[in-house]
Amino acid sequence: MHLTEAQSMVYNTAKRFADREIKPHVRDRAADEQFPLEIMLKMAQAGLLSGPFPEAYGGGGIDNVSYVLICEAVGGASPSVFTAALTVQLSLVGTAVFSFGSEEQRQRYLPQLLHAEKVGAFALSEPNAGSDPAALELTARRDGDDWVLSGSKFWISNGSLADLIIVFAQAEPGSRHKGLAAFIVDGESPELERRVITDKLGLHASNTAALFFDDFRVGGDRLLGKPGDGFKIAQTSLESGRTSTAACAVGIIQTCLEACVAYAGQRKQWGKPIAGHQLIQEMVADMATDCEAARLLTLQAARARDEGLPATKAVVMAKQFATEAAVRAARTAISLHGGVGYLGEYPVEGLLRDAIGLSLYEGTTQIQKLILGRELLGVPAF
Numbered sequence: 001m002h003l004t005e006a007q008s009m010v011y012n013t014a015k016r017f018a019d020r021e022i023k024p025h026v027r028d029r030a031a032d033e034q035f036p037l038e039i040m041l042k043m044a045q046a047g048l049l050s051g052p053f054p055e056a057y058g059g060g061g062i063d064n065v066s067y068v069l070i071c072e073a074v075g076g077a078s079p080s081v082f083t084a085a086l087t088v089q090l091s092l093v094g095t096a097v098f099s100f101g102s103e104e105q106r107q108r109y110l111p112q113l114l115h116a117e118k119v120g121a122f123a124l125s126e127p128n129a130g131s132d133p134a135a136l137e138l139t140a141r142r143d144g145d146d147w148v149l150s151g152s153k154f155w156i157s158n159g160s161l162a163d164l165i166i167v168f169a170q171a172e173p174g175s176r177h178k179g180l181a182a183f184i185v186d187g188e189s190p191e192l193e194r195r196v197i198t199d200k201l202g203l204h205a206s207n208t209a210a211l212f213f214d215d216f217r218v219g220g221d222r223l224l225g226k227p228g229d230g231f232k233i234a235q236t237s238l239e240s241g242r243t244s245t246a247a248c249a250v251g252i253i254q255t256c257l258e259a260c261v262a263y264a265g266q267r268k269q270w271g272k273p274i275a276g277h278q279l280i281q282e283m284v285a286d287m288a289t290d291c292e293a294a295r296l297l298t299l300q301a302a303r304a305r306d307e308g309l310p311a312t313k314a315v316v317m318a319k320q321f322a323t324e325a326a327v328r329a330a331r332t333a334i335s336l337h338g339g340v341g342y343l344g345e346y347p348v349e350g351l352l353r354d355a356i357g358l359s360l361y362e363g364t365t366q367i368q369k370l371i372l373g374r375e376l377l378g379v380p381a382f
């Protein structure tokens with residue numbers, strides 16, 4: 001798919017940044033579970049954290065195609081950095097504030113997010129509500145001008161460090177998606193209890209937390225949109241998030257492909273580089289085809305969003321295809337590297353663990369397929 005000169009330049013800048021600032025430290029960061037705050041600050045300085053938001057709010061005014069190219073470059077180096085800095089900070093939190101915030105909320109919060117002065121989190125999932133967010137149990141009760149939140153959230157990326165958290169709550173118990181409301185909550189509030197979730201399979205440099213709200217008071221000025229807008233806010237943010245996650249998955253496949261081509265050319269068995277063996281060529285050929293297919297689907301989804309066209313079908317196709325293709329690519333890349341592929345010293349084993357995470361968050365592969373089925377057949381199956 002043709003990229004403009006400006007779009008290619010954005011990709012090249014992001015790729016150089018990722019190679020220089022992110023790639024060399026991936027293993028250490030994963031081992032220490034280090035949250036990439038200083039990388040976020042550097043990304044902001046390099047103009048890579050301003051996303052597809054207008055300049056008036058500190059944004060870069062770039063299009064969605066350019067934005068997904070940044071996600072591909074950063075995600076190919078570190079899906080953890082991508083998770084913290086791009087899909088959560090910009091796609092989920094930034095989009096919610098930009099699309100549904102009052103002018104005052106936009107002016108106040110967007111520049112803070114886009115300059116990495118504040119870390120954002122998006123708290124939709126709960127212990128008993130994942131694929132079906134309309135079933136969420138955290139309640140919001142109005143009390144004068146304030147709201148009172150009670151309940152808990154689970155799986156919240158950036159959750160234990162975030163300064164501002166978009167919290168989804170049920171304001172009309174029993175009314176499912178119609179009663180959801182979203183609030184901008186202060187992460188530093190002493191009444192908010194936060195617990196880090198440890199022992200994840202991958203995405204180790206991405207922070208994940210559980211949040212506990214016990215009669216937690218939030219001012220009326222922190223309501224995002226109107227009561228009842230919560231479901232729409234979540235869907236709008238997730239559409240941006242899923243497009244960016246598809247791009248991260250493309251980055252993973254590209255990294256696996258490059259690692260495989262390099263290793264196959266250098267590793268010799270049966271008296272010649274393994275690159276010359278037919279089954280190795282099949283692995284690389286399949287990976288390259290998946291990479292291009294995933295990239296085209298992702299760019300198509302981003303382009304539809306840029307043109308203001310209905311993008312849901314393209315977005316869920318891209319998300320489910322690209323993330324599953326990334327799992328396949330990383331799995332194949334380990335095989336191609338033989339025993340050393342199983343070691344942390346090579347990048348591919350970590351990418352397999354990270355890619356599985358991408359196939360789960362922002363809606364599992366099954367949920368993407370159900371949305372696609374509904375779009376194609378006109379009948380919801382959930």
Ligand SMILES: Cc1cc2nc3c(=O)[nH]c(=O)nc-3n(C[C@H](O)[C@H](O)[C@H](O)COP(=O)(O)OP(=O)(O)OC[C@H]3O[C@@H](n4cnc5c(N)ncnc54)[C@H](O)[C@@H]3O)c2cc1C
Pocket residue numbers: 088122123124125126129130131132154155156157158203208357360361362363364365366367370381382
């Ligand atoms: C690393 C990581 C980071 C995350 N970050 C965030 C975050 O920042 N904010 C946030 O709100 N959430 C976050 N999540 C939560 C994530 O969005 C959920 O895990 C995901 O939506 C699935 O929900 P669940 O885990 O409750 O699984 P469940 O909904 O319990 O699903 C279990 C299984 O059933 C399948 N399933 C469910 N319903 C159907 C159906 N109708 N038909 C067929 N199959 C079905 C699912 O596909 C899955 O295979 C994160 C998760 C992970 C792993």
